[in-house]
Amino acid sequence: MGVSLSAFLCWSGVSEASDTNAAFPAAPSEFSASLTKRVEGRRFEAQVFAKGDRIRLEYKYAVKTELGYSSIEIVRLDKHESWFLLAQRRQILPVPVKPEEILPIQPSLPGEKSRTLVGDATTIGRASKLYEVRVDYNGRDERFYEWVDAETGVVLKLVSQDRDWSIEYSRIRFSPQPDYYFEEPTGYRRWAPASATQERG
Helix, strand or coil: CCCCCCCCCECCCCCCCCCCCCCCCCCCCEEEEEEEEEECCEEEEEEEEEECCEEEEEEEEEEEECCEEEEEEEEECCCCEEEEEECCCCEEEEEECCHHHCCECCCCCCCEEEEEEEEEEEECCEEEEEEEEEEEECCEEEEEEEEEECCCCCEEEEEECCCCEEEEEEEEECCCCCHHHHCCCCCCEECCCCCCCECCC
16 A cells, blocks of 8 residues: 655644643754654655755655655645656646644644643654643544654654554754755646545555
């Protein structure tokens, strides 16, 4: 089964429902990192390039879409879209980004209801703050452990307490990213069906 990691990206700040004492450094707007996602015993990997409200994912194994397999996805939150690049067809498959399927970069989670600081921690070799976060996804309550980088405010790891689901960043490098990483490639054309869907993990 194919899976999109796209959509697990969020640039919002701390929600009003969060602990008002939780103060985070502003997350750097540009960086690259390796991303690992685990879902029900399966493991998915991608290289991530982030720039403001845009992200590029280069998948280790191509993801399945309704038009074929794609190894590169560009998430444009400013346009509320993800673009799957279909190299063999020279096409772009645009799909909508759903808020509840967004991977956190900054600490606030979609539907966040409360946040409790558990204490200081270390993950992927970096000093971090460990939080327990409760969210409401369309009426479904879920609890997470969230490790937030103490220096930058970037979420390094997120683990659900209620299901077999987790994401983790590693090998983070904070540096400027090229603009063209996040634009429609030259020579590609957009495919605009009445309904665009793809398998998601």
